[in-house]
Amino acid sequence: MKVGVYPGSFDPITNGHLDIIARSVKVFDKVVVLVASNPDKKYLFTKEERVNMIKDAVKEYGNVEVDSTDGLTVEYAKRIGSKHLIRGLRAVTDFEYEFQLAAANEFIDKDIDMVFFMSHSDTSFISSSTINELYSSGVDISSLVPLSVINGYKNKK
Ligand code: COA
Numbered sequence: 001m002k003v004g005v006y007p008g009s010f011d012p013i014t015n016g017h018l019d020i021i022a023r024s025v026k027v028f029d030k031v032v033v034l035v036a037s038n039p040d041k042k043y044l045f046t047k048e049e050r051v052n053m054i055k056d057a058v059k060e061y062g063n064v065e066v067d068s069t070d071g072l073t074v075e076y077a078k079r080i081g082s083k084h085l086i087r088g089l090r091a092v093t094d095f096e097y098e099f100q101l102a103a104a105n106e107f108i109d110k111d112i113d114m115v116f117f118m119s120h121s122d123t124s125f126i127s128s129s130t131i132n133e134l135y136s137s138g139v140d141i142s143s144l145v146p147l148s149v150i151n152g153y154k155n156k157k
Contacts, residue, residue: 003082004028004115007036007073011043012149013054014131016123020088023117025063031086033058034076035068044132049152056148074108083111090119090126 004024010017010033017033024031035050045053047068058064069076077085085105087098102114126144134141135153142150 001029002027002084003030003032003080004084004086005032005034005073005077005080005082006086007034007076008087009038009041009043009128010035010050010054011041011045011128012050012131012145012152013057014123014126014128014145014149015143016088016090016119016126018057018146019120019123020086020117021058021061021064024086024115025061027115028063028084028086030063030065031061032080032082033064033066034073035066036073036076037070045152045156053146053148053152057146072108074105074112077112078109083113085112085114087114087116088119089116090124 004027006021006024008017021031021033033054035047035054043050051066051068054066058066073085077083087101089095089098098114098116105112105114131141131145
């Protein structure tokens with residue numbers, strides 16, 4: 001079985017991430033969405049909140065699982081028998097960061113490959129922090145995120 005691991009901060013998950021998931025499930029038998037940590041970031045939602053919002057957003061898929069890790073994504077992938085990490089590319093500005101991350105992952109394990117999907121143009125401007133900013137400014141973001149995220153914000157109040 002070909003398993004792809006889609007790691008990210010997902011603070012919160014957006015329709016941009018869901019677009020990547022929708023396309024990944026056509027390529028992999030199973031996709032594991034992995035909530036991982038970027039030590040440079042301060043998160044709005046706890047890891048558990050992020051996992052639960054994603055679980056609700058992907059419940060239509062029979063072949064998508066959601067998990068979290070405090071360790072390296074490569075180690076997680078190895079542990080579950082996956083050799084592929086999935087990432088999305090929104091713009092050329094993402095490339096440098098992804099290139100660096102791919103090199104670090106390759107240094108950890110040469111057997112792991114990164115698989116990239118290009119974001120659709122209607123979601124390529126979205127990032128989680130943009131969504132957080134729009135929401136806190138009172139902008140209607142319901143067309144940019146799943147319902148579980150709207151509820152997540154409401155529960156934060
Ligand atoms: N649609 C919308 N937004 C997208 C997107 C898409 N398709 N793809 C990325 N983004 C956004 C995210 O929302 C996020 O926005 P933000 O910066 O405003 O929060 C930004 O792009 C980048 O996020 P993400 O892809 O989640 O990367 P990250 O830097 O937050 O996290 C990890 C990267 C968690 C995967 C990485 O740090 C990691 O693997 N950590 C575990 C430790 C490890 O293995 N490190 C690697 C070796 S050192």
